Amino acid sequence: MTDRQTDPPRRLRLNAFTMNVVSHIVQGQWTRPDTRQRDYTSLQPWVELAGLLERGRFDAVFFADVVGAYDVFEGSRDAAVRNAVQFPVNDPSALIPAMALVTEHLGLAFTLSILQEHPFSFARRATTLDHLTDGRVGWNVVTSYLENAARNLGYGGLPLHDTRYDRGDEYLDVLYKLWEGSWEDDAVVDDRERGMYADPAKVHEIGHRGRYYDVVGPHLSEPSRQRTPVLFQAGSSERGREFAARHAEATFIAARNVRGARANVDDLHERLLRNGRRPEDLLVFQGLTVITAATEEEALRKEREVQEQLSDEGTFAVVSGWLGADLGAVDPDAPVGDLRTNAQEGIIKALVESAPDHTWRFKDLVKSIANQRIVGTAERVADELQEWHEDGGIDGVNLTYTTTPGSFRDFIDGVVPVLQERGIVQREYREGTFREKLFDGRVGPRLPDRHPAAQYRRGVGATVPVRRGPQADREVQAAGAAD
Ligand SMILES: Cc1cc2nc3c(=O)[nH]c(=O)nc-3n(C[C@H](O)[C@H](O)[C@H](O)COP(=O)(O)O)c2cc1C
Numbered sequence: 001m002t003d004r005q006t007d008p009p010r011r012l013r014l015n016a017f018t019m020n021v022v023s024h025i026v027q028g029q030w031t032r033p034d035t036r037q038r039d040y041t042s043l044q045p046w047v048e049l050a051g052l053l054e055r056g057r058f059d060a061v062f063f064a065d066v067v068g069a070y071d072v073f074e075g076s077r078d079a080a081v082r083n084a085v086q087f088p089v090n091d092p093s094a095l096i097p098a099m100a101l102v103t104e105h106l107g108l109a110f111t112l113s114i115l116q117e118h119p120f121s122f123a124r125r126a127t128t129l130d131h132l133t134d135g136r137v138g139w140n141v142v143t144s145y146l147e148n149a150a151r152n153l154g155y156g157g158l159p160l161h162d163t164r165y166d167r168g169d170e171y172l173d174v175l176y177k178l179w180e181g182s183w184e185d186d187a188v189v190d191d192r193e194r195g196m197y198a199d200p201a202k203v204h205e206i207g208h209r210g211r212y213y214d215v216v217g218p219h220l221s222e223p224s225r226q227r228t229p230v231l232f233q234a235g236s237s238e239r240g241r242e243f244a245a246r247h248a249e250a251t252f253i254a255a256r257n258v259r260g261a262r263a264n265v266d267d268l269h270e271r272l273l274r275n276g277r278r279p280e281d282l283l284v285f286q287g288l289t290v291i292t293a294a295t296e297e298e299a300l301r302k303e304r305e306v307q308e309q310l311s312d313e314g315t316f317a318v319v320s321g322w323l324g325a326d327l328g329a330v331d332p333d334a335p336v337g338d339l340r341t342n343a344q345e346g347i348i349k350a351l352v353e354s355a356p357d358h359t360w361r362f363k364d365l366v367k368s369i370a371n372q373r374i375v376g377t378a379e380r381v382a383d384e385l386q387e388w389h390e391d392g393g394i395d396g397v398n399l400t401y402t403t404t405p406g407s408f409r410d411f412i413d414g415v416v417p418v419l420q421e422r423g424i425v426q427r428e429y430r431e432g433t434f435r436e437k438l439f440d441g442r443v444g445p446r447l448p449d450r451h452p453a454a455q456y457r458r459g460v461g462a463t464v465p466v467r468r469g470p471q472a473d474r475e476v477q478a479a480g481a482a483d
Pocket of ligand 1: 063064065066067111113141142143144145161234235236237238239240241252253254287343344345346347
């Protein structure tokens with residue numbers, strides 16, 4: 001425990017959590033006159049949001065995403081469609097270039113499921129975005145949880161929970177080989193006199209032959225500043241945490257309280273050490289909703305407004321999707337712990353961790369999810385965030401909105417100055433890529449050498465001895481033969 005006592009105050013990172021939809025997490029608010037959720041198909045509200053977040057010295061905008069409809073509640077998608085619950089949903093990555101154009105420092109993180117796109121084509125899309133943003137892209141790696149999504153993408157049904165993560169491991173290995181190993185650092189020579197743009201001897205096939213993917217390569221794109229976008233991950237089940245400890249630089253959790261966050265953070269730190277990484281290699285972001293105003297009375301009045309507008313049907317639709325359980329059919333008094341789900345196991349684990357001796361029932365879960373908010377003046381909100389930060393051990397917050405951009409503006413005008421005064425959040429951005437900013441210069445633009453992706457680096461960039469197993473040797477020989 002010494003580390004936490006002696007280290008300079010850890011900085012709390014701030015991400016704006018949003019989605020390219022009408023209604024994201026707090027359901028029912030889209031009908032209000034003071035929110036721009038219904039304008040999601042226009043660029044204007046997004047570029048304005050980017051400017052606002054950079055003014056607030058936020059680390060990033062963080063886009064959630066799904067590729068299927070919520071059709072679990074009452075066995076149909078009707079409730080989700082009526083309430084615009086993450087449906088319709090547009091592609092979040094399409095917003096990134098425009099948001100980058102109007103900002104200089106803001107990180108731009110988007111979610112993409114490993115079920116959604118072949119890793120070879122995703123590799124190019126991510127590198128293209130990292131080029132266009134000059135190294136400010138982050139990717140939230142998820143394995144999906146909606147049956148409808150898997151059936152849209154030709155899987156016939158949602159693959160088993162842990163199998164999705166197995167596929168995710170290989171998906172990332174293919175990407176690491178393309179992003180880190182296919183082009184040597186000095187492959188691009190851009191020699192107009194000799195008429196040579198890149199040196200063919202320094203651009204390599206990857207020859208990946210795996211259980212889920214066969215990819216010859218080379219990567220279509222020349223390396224971007226970060227090569228590998230900042231790797232976020234969301235999913236806090238047993239298998240999800242193993243996945244985060246192996247791959248992620250930041251993980252997004254949904255602990256129910258400070259105690260639950262502490263348990264999750266400590267668990268992740270142990271797993272990191274077992275994976276040859278360090279606790280400081282993984283930043284933990286907690287999802288939180290804040291309602292703030294100049295006075296307690298005003299903040300409580302705003303919360304009552306949210307509560308009055310809250311759509312129970314919308315909430316049931318989204319939570320049923322997360323759980324993979326029809327909340328319209330389960331007994332609200334039934335214990336949640338008995339649920340066996342192929343969707344998000346992490347939600348139940350988070351619930352149990354928040355009060356291990358308590359028997360949680362479905363009605364408690366819905367209430368806890370629908371009502372988890374920090375409400376109050378800027379001082380009070382800052383106190384609570386400091387508790388999550390210092391006692392819960394979180395490194396950052398994924399701030400959920402009730403109205404947009406209002407929730408973010410209130411937080412930036414009210415809470416951020418208090419947190420800056422206390423030295424908890426940044427006043428200025430440092431130079432460099434998203435990775436360098438997020439880790440306060442403790443790492444460079446590229447993934448650190450102790451990250452598993454580094455094993456695929458070649459040529460001058462390869463600073464670590466290449467760890468190759470028999471399979472990799474065969475691949476390299478095959479690649480060598482193919483070159
Ligand atoms: C806080 C949080 C946010 C998530 N956001 C998304 C998302 O935007 N899109 C998505 O498909 N899955 C999302 N997931 C779920 C992941 O897809 C996850 O890999 C999968 O559901 C399994 O989760 P588990 O490891 O918690 O069981 C999220 C999970 C958590 C905990």
